Amino acid sequence: MMYFARWKALAVVGVCLFGMLLCVPNVLPRSVLPDWARQINLGLDLRGGSYLLLEVDTSAMVRERLESLVDSVRRGTASANPRILYTGLSANQEQRRITLRVSDAGRAADVARLLREAAIAVPAGAGATQPDIEVTTSPDGTVTAVLTEVALRAKASGAVEQSLEIVRRRIDETGVAEALIARQGQNRILVQLPGVEDPARIKDLLGRTARMTFHLVDETANLQAPTPPAGTMFLPGDRGQERYAVRRRVEVDGANLTDARAGQDGRTGEWVVNFAFDSVGTRRFAEITRQNVGRPFAIVLDDRVITAPVIREPITGGRGQISGSFDVRGANDLSVLLRAGALPAPLTVVEERTVGPELGADAIRAGLLSLAAGTLFVFLYMGLAYGFFGWLANIALVANVIIMMGILSVIGATLTLPGIAGIVLTLGTALDANVLINERIREETKLGRSPINALEAGFSKASGTIMDSNLTNLIAMACLYAFGSGPVKGFAVTVAIGTVVQMYTATVVVRLLASIWYRRRRPQTLPV
Amino acid sequence: MFRLLSRPLFRIVPDNTRIRFMKGAVAGLIVSAILSSASVILAFYPGLERGIDFKGGIVMEVRTPGPADLPRLRSAVSAANVGDVGVQEFGSRDQLLIRLPVQGDEAGTQQAVNRVRGAIEEASPGTRVLRVEAVGNRVSAELFRGGLIALGLSFLAMLLYIWFRFEWQFAVAGVATLLLDTTKCIGIMVVTGIEFNLTTVAAILTIIGFNANDKVVVFDRMRENLRKYKTMPLRDLVDLSINETLNRTLGTSVTLLLTALPLALFGGDTLSGFAWLMIAGIIVGTSSSTFIAAPIVLFTGAKTLRRDTPAVPQAAAP
Numbered sequence: 001m002m003y004f005a006r007w008k009a010l011a012v013v014g015v016c017l018f019g020m021l022l023c024v025p026n027v028l029p030r031s032v033l034p035d036w037a038r039q040i041n042l043g044l045d046l047r048g049g050s051y052l053l054l055e056v057d058t059s060a061m062v063r064e065r066l067e068s069l070v071d072s073v074r075r076g077t078a079s080a081n082p083r084i085l086y087t088g089l090s091a092n093q094e095q096r097r098i099t100l101r102v103s104d105a106g107r108a109a110d111v112a113r114l115l116r117e118a119a120i121a122v123p124a125g126a127g128a129t130q131p132d133i134e135v136t137t138s139p140d141g142t143v144t145a146v147l148t149e150v151a152l153r154a155k156a157s158g159a160v161e162q163s164l165e166i167v168r169r170r171i172d173e174t175g176v177a178e179a180l181i182a183r184q185g186q187n188r189i190l191v192q193l194p195g196v197e198d199p200a201r202i203k204d205l206l207g208r209t210a211r212m213t214f215h216l217v218d219e220t221a222n223l224q225a226p227t228p229p230a231g232t233m234f235l236p237g238d239r240g241q242e243r244y245a246v247r248r249r250v251e252v253d254g255a256n257l258t259d260a261r262a263g264q265d266g267r268t269g270e271w272v273v274n275f276a277f278d279s280v281g282t283r284r285f286a287e288i289t290r291q292n293v294g295r296p297f298a299i300v301l302d303d304r305v306i307t308a309p310v311i312r313e314p315i316t317g318g319r320g321q322i323s324g325s326f327d328v329r330g331a332n333d334l335s336v337l338l339r340a341g342a343l344p345a346p347l348t349v350v351e352e353r354t355v356g357p358e359l360g361a362d363a364i365r366a367g368l369l370s371l372a373a374g375t376l377f378v379f380l381y382m383g384l385a386y387g388f389f390g391w392l393a394n395i396a397l398v399a400n401v402i403i404m405m406g407i408l409s410v411i412g413a414t415l416t417l418p419g420i421a422g423i424v425l426t427l428g429t430a431l432d433a434n435v436l437i438n439e440r441i442r443e444e445t446k447l448g449r450s451p452i453n454a455l456e457a458g459f460s461k462a463s464g465t466i467m468d469s470n471l472t473n474l475i476a477m478a479c480l481y482a483f484g485s486g487p488v489k490g491f492a493v494t495v496a497i498g499t500v501v502q503m504y505t506a507t508v509v510v511r512l513l514a515s516i517w518y519r520r521r522r523p524q525t526l527p528v
Numbered sequence: 529m530f531r532l533l534s535r536p537l538f539r540i541v542p543d544n545t546r547i548r549f550m551k552g553a554v555a556g557l558i559v560s561a562i563l564s565s566a567s568v569i570l571a572f573y574p575g576l577e578r579g580i581d582f583k584g585g586i587v588m589e590v591r592t593p594g595p596a597d598l599p600r601l602r603s604a605v606s607a608a609n610v611g612d613v614g615v616q617e618f619g620s621r622d623q624l625l626i627r628l629p630v631q632g633d634e635a636g637t638q639q640a641v642n643r644v645r646g647a648i649e650e651a652s653p654g655t656r657v658l659r660v661e662a663v664g665n666r667v668s669a670e671l672f673r674g675g676l677i678a679l680g681l682s683f684l685a686m687l688l689y690i691w692f693r694f695e696w697q698f699a700v701a702g703v704a705t706l707l708l709d710t711t712k713c714i715g716i717m718v719v720t721g722i723e724f725n726l727t728t729v730a731a732i733l734t735i736i737g738f739n740a741n742d743k744v745v746v747f748d749r750m751r752e753n754l755r756k757y758k759t760m761p762l763r764d765l766v767d768l769s770i771n772e773t774l775n776r777t778l779g780t781s782v783t784l785l786l787t788a789l790p791l792a793l794f795g796g797d798t799l800s801g802f803a804w805l806m807i808a809g810i811i812v813g814t815s816s817s818t819f820i821a822a823p824i825v826l827f828t829g830a831k832t833l834r835r836d837t838p839a840v841p842q843a844a845a846p
């Protein structure tokens with residue numbers, strides 16, 4: 001136990017030196033480092049910044065899907081020959097279903113078939129697909145279509161996938177450096193924005209779906225009517241007061257845009273957004289404008305009419321301009337949104353944590369102060385209470401902290417304030433192993449063993465206990481990591497790494513130091 | 529100097545103590561049971577102060593240019609119509625903590641933050657918002673559930689682990705003691721007003737890990753002594769084991785206390801609740817290893833652990 005082969009001794013020293021090497025990048029500025037060098041990242045609570053948790057609003061997706069089902073029933077029954085008559089066609093968003101009662105119960109099956117045809121296949125796990133709705137008919141002619149749970153999950157999941165990319169593009173456009181955008185769970189997106197003190201603008205940008213569509217205006221509709229005529233919808237204007245009757249049919253979709261830039265109109269000096277279509281969009285746009293010269297044309301963004309200009313001449317170049325009394329910021333934001341693309345569903349902020357840089361700096365100072373004070377206290381305690389072996393333990397403790405930092409750097413861990421607390425506490429728990437060993441050596445010496453035997457027995461008998469006691473710590477931290485979130489995970493990570501490292505340093509490193517000392521000095525008694 | 533430092537300068541307790549801890553076994557168990565029951569009652573009435581993580585709502589920390597005019601700011605924020613607002617000083621005269629309840633839905637939360645921002649800016653120009661935390665209802669419910677699962681799971685894991693490594697008497701004793709320790713920590717939180725949030729869950733889990741470790745060391749020694757002294761009565765054996773490990777138990781507790789103390793003193797407002805709770809937990813856990821865990825082993829193991837009962841021969845074997 002107390003004898004170390006030369007290569008083993010060198011390996012132990014090597015591990016410590018390697019740990020030190022891994023720490024080096026942390027004290028150098030990032031600019032001089034090669035790409036592969038890793039540093040410990042500071043968490044948002046230390047460097048300041050904003051953490052947002054966004055959730056895909058599935059209710060809007062359900063509403064949209066039910067509306068489209070209602071639409072297909074309307075169209076299908078109207079075009080059937082002979083026409084299918086029904087009553088009470090309605091969508092219930094809470095129960096995710098649409099119901100209708102077919103007047104001639106014998107034709108309920110036809111309606112059910114219509115609905116089944118309108119179903120969309122969604123993945124149901126293991127490569128299989130299934131329809132997104134379940135259609136049932138009852139003898140009295142009632143037909144019900146329910147959006148399944150599986151379909152809802154699949155839709156939410158798909159929406160998150162799509163949204164991730166769009167969120168990333170929108171944030172990139174705002175120029176925030178080092179933003180982290182990641183999926184979290186079934187229907188959430190986590191956004192970390194280092195250095196952002198007031199995320200209002202970003203929340204605003206992310207909170208809009210930015211679906212832009214071009215519609216014809218229904219000039220014959222009576223705007224005072226309580227319900228719009230079939231095929232038309234009433235939409236509010238951008239500033240809220242006006243009301244427009246807009247045809248439901250989407251003539252051109254914003255998805256066909258290739259570019260959008262804010263600019264100033266040459267004549268009026270007004271802020272506008274200039275956009276360009278791709279080839280499909282250009283063709284569609286040219287066609288529509290040619291057929292409808294002299295009639296108003298509505299540009300709709302998120303169910304609000306931004307502007308409804310009259311088409312003066314056919315626009316064939318695929319370029320256009322939106323002027324809707326924007327200010328600089330409004331024009332810029334809209335162009336960012338249009339360039340980045342539309343979100344498949346609205347996103348809501350369900351959790352926000354923003355820390356200003358002042359508070360972050362305070363936290364770093366507090367963490368470092370505690371670390372320094374904690375180190376000093378335990379150093380003195382170990383040294384004074386255990387003498388020589390206590391000082392050896394202190395050397396191992398330094399090695400422990402260095403290797404721990406090295407590992408944290410290599411895995412690119414994020415250091416949070418609770419994480420610093422974890423490092424500080426690790427100083428305390430790390431010494432537990434040495435306390436155990438030292439007490440054991442002392443006991444064995446008291447029993448009259450020779451120094452070498454006492455050392456042997458101390459290290460070997462304590463090792464089982466050390467293993468047991470550290471595993472309990474690791475179990476607790478695993479539970480915390482699995483179910484905690486945010487900065488607290490950082491705590492679990494530092495404590496767990498610290499615990500594993502100290503099992504090595506407290507036993508192997510101290511044993512090596514003790515064995516070197518023993519062979520040099522050949523003491524008759526142990527200083528215990 | 530070197531010579532002086534190379535030898536231990538002090539011992540927390542002298543060697544070869546022969547304290548009859550088990551004389552206090554019954555008293556210890558009773559006191560512990562009373563304290564824990566009281567804690568459980570306190571946890572429901574008046575109840576734990578749940579932090580924003582677990583309750584949802586909005587917390588804003590702001591710094592005013594000069595000493596804050598509390599009544600003025602309070603009325604300004606109340607006028608923003610965001611529900612039951614709490615405004616209090618936080619750390620220093622110019623730093624305030626504003627608490628708002630959960631706002632109906634998630635979108636309302638964002639509006640409320642903006643309204644409060646505006647109200648403060650108007651009442652006290654130049655005030656800077658240092659921190660905003662807004663947690664919606666669903667997220668807080670999830671975090672709360674996650675926290676409780678983590679706590680429950682850690683108990684289960686400890687039970688299985690100690691059971692796997694020792695006899696079942698030890699596992700029962702260990703986990704029963706951990707439960708008693710944890711309930712006391714919760715009682716302490718209620719009394720001192722430390723918030724129940726993710727950070728304090730981390731503290732409680734650390735305490736559980738540490739306390740389990742503490743128990744394991746004492747159990748380990750008991751097991752060793754069970755093999756070593758085959759005829760010693762269990763009561764004496766438990767006492768002997770505790771005495772033998774007393775210096776280690778206290779030594780480790782002291783090193784941990786020495787690291788938790790700086791966190792409590794200098795760690796700032798985020799960590800101080802965490803650290804004070806740790807300190808309380810360490811003290812509770814250290815005493816419970818002696819006065820709770822050991823007596824439970826003594827009482828549950830009185831018939832089975834000592835091999836003078838033929839029914840379970842070699843119960844102490846691994």
